[in-house]
Amino acid sequence: MYRFLLTPRWLGILALALVAAALMVFLGNWQLDRYRGRTAINERIDAGATMAPAPLRDAVPAPTGGPGTAGPAPAEQATYTPVTATGRYDTANLILVRNRTVDSQVGFEVLTPLVLADGTAVLVDRGWIPPAPEGATVQPQVPAAPAGEVTVAGRVMASESGAGPVDRRDGKLEARRIGVPRLARELPYPVYGGYLLLDEQTPAADPAFQAVPIGHTNNWQNFGYVVQWWIFAAMTLVGYGWGARKEARRLAGLDKPRPPVDRAAEPAPSASA
Structure with a gap:
């Protein structure tokens, strides 16, 4: 059959x-x-919210190259974990990351290198600020970073892909993406391969900054x-x-085609119907 x-x-x-x-x-x-x-990413994000911060060197490999180079990228399991670091902010090499959205508003994220005691640095995302009133292409007024020694606590973030050109305008670096290796080329010291999304800072951060949320993946x-x-x-x-x-x-022969229905041969309905 x-x-x-x-x-x-x-x-x-x-x-x-x-x-x-x-x-x-x-x-x-x-x-x-x-x-x-x-x-797994969502689980790391949730776990990082309750973990005690570890020293930066325990979570991310230190850079070993010369000035203008980035160290190894943080391991996948290290991303979103909280760490601490102590150093001094290098405000001369402040980085504005444009076209960043928080609460449906487009503005800037402000990255500032934190130079550590050994001469290496880690980029710290200090938070989000709105654009200047004159327009989105005008550099905003950035709150001053604390002078002297600063201790930060933040989440380890991986470098973003698709890093484009980095420009220097009015004494500040500007970029569209946080591509750490690309940004490191503009800096006079070796830089850690990941960056920190700031949670807390001592001395306290300026209240003008809005925290950048870490969104869960769908x-x-x-x-x-x-x-x-x-x-x-x-x-x-x-x-x-x-x-x-x-x-x-x-x-x-079990499924025989049905003969066509001759509608013309059917009796016409009576007038009374």
Whole structure:
């Protein structure tokens, strides 16, 4: 009854169905990996909110190169963990990161190198400030950094990808992305490969700064894609089985076509109806 499945036509349909189902399972597995990766990120963000800060050197490898170089990137497991560092802010090399959105408003994040006792530095994101009243392209008035020794506590953040050009305007560096290796080229000391998103500072930070929130990743969207692709794979195989059964019934004469209905031969409805 199902010998027709061995014909070239149906073997080709089977091969196509298997390839399509395998591809959909692969895409589902890929989304599952992304779901697990994003879930791990969210777990690190949540854990970092309650962990006691560790010394910077315990979480991020110190830079070993010369001036203008960046150290190794922080390990994936070290991102979003809280650390502490003590040094002096280098306000001569302040960095404005433009087009950054907080609470649906576009402004600037302010990065300032914190030079440590050993001569290395770590970039500290001191927070967000709104643009100047004159327009978004005009540099805002940046609150002054504390003079003297400063102790900061913040989250370890990985360097952002897609770093573009870095410009110096009116004595301040400007960038669109926080690409640490690219920013390090403009600085006269070796820089840690990650940066710190400030939580607390001693002396206290200027209240004009608004804290930059750490957003959770949308891992459930990836999980939804997993279910979607696996359902599509199952539907592909079920569709092949349904088509094969229908063909078998047709060849066996079980599914005879219905004769066409001759509407013209049907009696016309009476006027009283």
